Amino acid sequence: MANVLLSRILVLLEPSGDERIIASSSAELLSGARQFAAVVDACSWNGSALAATAGRYGARRLLSVQVAEGELPEPVAARALAAAIWADPPDAILVPHTNRGRDVAARLSVLLDSPVLTNVVGLEMSDEGPVSLHAVFGGETVVRARFTGAGPGLFLVRPKTFAAVDEEGAGKAELVNLETGDATGTDRVRVVSRHVPQADAIALDDAAVVVSGGRGLGSADNYALVEELAALLHAASGASRAIVDAGWVSYSHQVGQTGKVVKPDLYIAVGISGALQHRVGMKDSKHIVAINSDPDAPIFSIADLGIVGDATKVLPRLIAAIQSR
Amino acid sequence: MNVAVLVKQIPDPELLPALDPDTFRMVRGSGFVIDDADRYGVEVALSLRDASGGGEVTAVSMTPGGETGGLRAALAMGVDKALVVSDTELAGTDALSTAKVLAAALARVAPDLVIAATESTDGYTGTVPVQIAELLGWPSISYATTVACVDELVSATRQTDAGTEDVECPLPVVVSVTAGIVEPRYPSMRGIMSAKSKPIATLSVADLGIDSGAVGAIGARQAVISATVAPPRAGGVIVVDEGDAHEHIIELLAELRLI
Numbered sequence: 001m002a003n004v005l006l007s008r009i010l011v012l013l014e015p016s017g018d019e020r021i022i023a024s025s026s027a028e029l030l031s032g033a034r035q036f037a038a039v040v041d042a043c044s045w046n047g048s049a050l051a052a053t054a055g056r057y058g059a060r061r062l063l064s065v066q067v068a069e070g071e072l073p074e075p076v077a078a079r080a081l082a083a084a085i086w087a088d089p090p091d092a093i094l095v096p097h098t099n100r101g102r103d104v105a106a107r108l109s110v111l112l113d114s115p116v117l118t119n120v121v122g123l124e125m126s127d128e129g130p131v132s133l134h135a136v137f138g139g140e141t142v143v144r145a146r147f148t149g150a151g152p153g154l155f156l157v158r159p160k161t162f163a164a165v166d167e168e169g170a171g172k173a174e175l176v177n178l179e180t181g182d183a184t185g186t187d188r189v190r191v192v193s194r195h196v197p198q199a200d201a202i203a204l205d206d207a208a209v210v211v212s213g214g215r216g217l218g219s220a221d222n223y224a225l226v227e228e229l230a231a232l233l234h235a236a237s238g239a240s241r242a243i244v245d246a247g248w249v250s251y252s253h254q255v256g257q258t259g260k261v262v263k264p265d266l267y268i269a270v271g272i273s274g275a276l277q278h279r280v281g282m283k284d285s286k287h288i289v290a291i292n293s294d295p296d297a298p299i300f301s302i303a304d305l306g307i308v309g310d311a312t313k314v315l316p317r318l319i320a321a322i323q324s325r
Numbered sequence: 326m327n328v329a330v331l332v333k334q335i336p337d338p339e340l341l342p343a344l345d346p347d348t349f350r351m352v353r354g355s356g357f358v359i360d361d362a363d364r365y366g367v368e369v370a371l372s373l374r375d376a377s378g379g380g381e382v383t384a385v386s387m388t389p390g391g392e393t394g395g396l397r398a399a400l401a402m403g404v405d406k407a408l409v410v411s412d413t414e415l416a417g418t419d420a421l422s423t424a425k426v427l428a429a430a431l432a433r434v435a436p437d438l439v440i441a442a443t444e445s446t447d448g449y450t451g452t453v454p455v456q457i458a459e460l461l462g463w464p465s466i467s468y469a470t471t472v473a474c475v476d477e478l479v480s481a482t483r484q485t486d487a488g489t490e491d492v493e494c495p496l497p498v499v500v501s502v503t504a505g506i507v508e509p510r511y512p513s514m515r516g517i518m519s520a521k522s523k524p525i526a527t528l529s530v531a532d533l534g535i536d537s538g539a540v541g542a543i544g545a546r547q548a549v550i551s552a553t554v555a556p557p558r559a560g561g562v563i564v565v566d567e568g569d570a571h572e573h574i575i576e577l578l579a580e581l582r583l584i
């Protein structure tokens with residue numbers, strides 16, 4: 001397929017948890033966009049603190065709208081972004097498939113009257129414009145799709161689709177302040193308080209090794225075994241949604257369709273059945289080890305090493321063996 | 326308080342789906358059920374109705390083939406009535422047009438509050454509820470894990486990528502909930518019996534004043550151009566634990582220089 005370069009892509013950026021730099025999924029998207037377009041511009045809210053990192057990952061300009069403390073950024077950002085797109089239409093719009101990114105894209109899609117291509121896991125260029133790749137059935141089938149409407153296509157791209165490339169030495173992105181449009185009542189949500197759990201020593205998104213637990217651990221207390229193994233391997237600890245829903249661990253540990261996407265060198269799944277929605281979050285790990293008492297558990301079909309056994313017996317032995325080395 | 330809850334009816338997920346090799350559409354099994362994700366929305370809608378001391382819960386669904394199995398399940402849980410937008414022209418409708426159809430249907434119901442699930446099990450675009458909010462000119466709260474409403478003020482906790490946030494919003498608002506928020510009730514025998522006599526109204530796309538060219542595969546502005554089966558991961562080694570299986574993991578860890 002010919003690698004046709006677009007002239008300009010617009011990328012939505014989000015601040016990371018500490019608000020001074022862009023989130024890693026946003027940095028990935030900037031670097032990804034750089035492969036396809038001569039110019040990449042970014043758009044975010046309260047962007048003055050973000051211009052430096054946006055520039056390092058290749059943004060020329062950072063269009064930014066002011067969002068007041070206690071206001072949800074999504075509806076405000078969508079309006080400002082729509083106005084910027086009408087004024088100077090890019091060839092494509094990329095938005096990170098995160099909780100906030102998804103809401104911005106949904107509102108933007110109505111404002112632009114343009115559908116969103118969601119859950120994008122890859123982009124290709126064709127003579128007829130960008131082609132998006134989508135993983136269906138837990139990644140067993142890859143669907144290629146194209147936006148066929150008028151105007152720029154709107155793509156919600158899953159984290160870890162592209163690698164972030166720090167273009168060291170690149171200057172700050174040029175900050176352009178956008179007018180706050182009339183949100184026509186869509187901005188009535190007030191944020192009363194925010195709770196950001198103390199950052200784990202090793203961030204799940206970027207960990208080289210991830211140890212995750214699921215319902216097969218049997219009880220919340222047994223999750224300590226997962227944490228102990230993770231600590232020994234300098235790994236991050238993850239979870240299936242079943243145990244997040246059950247309240248054993250916080251949502252920040254959830255891996256999968258509605259949680260984090262991870263691509264570590266090694267992923268150890270303990271007591272996790274391997275539902276499609278879990279697999280899409282971890283199937284691209286370089287090595288996968290699964291411990292599960294059911295020999296027919298779907299997780300074994302993607303495991304490089306599968307242990308059919310009781311996790312509450314295998315884990316303590318594994319931990320002891322590592323400790324005695 | 327009058328609450329509308331969105332109920333997507335999907336082919337029974339127990340029956341494995343497949344892609345039609347010619348049209349790239351999901352080949353639908355027979356037998357439609359309520360999307361499990363929406364059972365949580367129904368539970369939230371029913372408890373909000375009950376806490377408010379009155380009003381009705383209306384389940385709203387869009388489907389091409391006149392299916393009502395999933396709506397009956399919602400009625401059996403305690404929903405008061407249902408509205409289904411059904412039209413063969415709706416097959417292949419994209420998420421934005423789905424939102425337009427549902428927003429038009431919701432305007433007929435005129436509820437104080439709309440509840441949806443964060444994402445559907447088979448479509449998982451996760452955009453439909455917020456698109457509906459924008460179409461109605463309403464605020465939205467997505468990824469809600471708790472929802473309450475006192476004196477027309479909705480308070481909710483939502484999951485963000487960084488943690489959680491507690492938010493408040495005056496009615497009306499669209500709230501999309503995540504599974505795990507509450508335990509959906511099981512319908513009682515009486516619920517199942519009374520569901521049979523509860524009203525399900527049916528509307529067509531034309532009834533809603535929507536141009537049929539704007540929906541379905543014809544109106545969709547995204548096209549699937551190919552579907553390929555990804556190469557399966559090379560088969561791994563499976564070891565049945567007889568007390569020493571952890572040694573295989575130790576070997577791998579050593580090989581990867583992790584220990």
Ligand SMILES: Cc1cc2nc3c(=O)[nH]c(=O)nc-3n(C[C@H](O)[C@H](O)[C@H](O)COP(=O)(O)OP(=O)(O)OC[C@H]3O[C@@H](n4cnc5c(N)ncnc54)[C@H](O)[C@@H]3O)c2cc1C
Pocket residue numbers: 213214215216217218239240241242243254255256257258259260270271272273274275276277278281291292293294297309310311312361362444445446449
């Ligand atoms: C729209 C949607 C989005 C979703 N998003 C996500 C997501 O982001 N992430 C996610 O994980 N899930 C997600 N899910 C849920 C997903 O479908 C599964 O329900 C979930 O992943 C199951 O978690 P689990 O593997 O821990 O539990 P189960 O499926 O109950 O599996 C438990 C496993 O443990 C094994 N086991 C039991 N006892 C033992 C023992 N003693 N030792 C070892 N193994 C044992 C069992 O054999 C079984 O395989 C989503 C679902 C929907 C509908």
Ligand SMILES: Nc1ncnc2c1ncn2[C@@H]1O[C@H](COP(=O)(O)O)[C@@H](O)[C@H]1O
Pocket residue numbers: 331332333334360362363366385386387388420423427440441442443444445446448449450451452453454
């Ligand atoms: N056809 C439909 N009928 C009723 N509700 C729907 C329909 N499609 C989507 N929804 C609602 O919107 C949510 C998100 O859907 P989706 O955007 O497909 O992930 C679903 O969980 C439902 O609550």
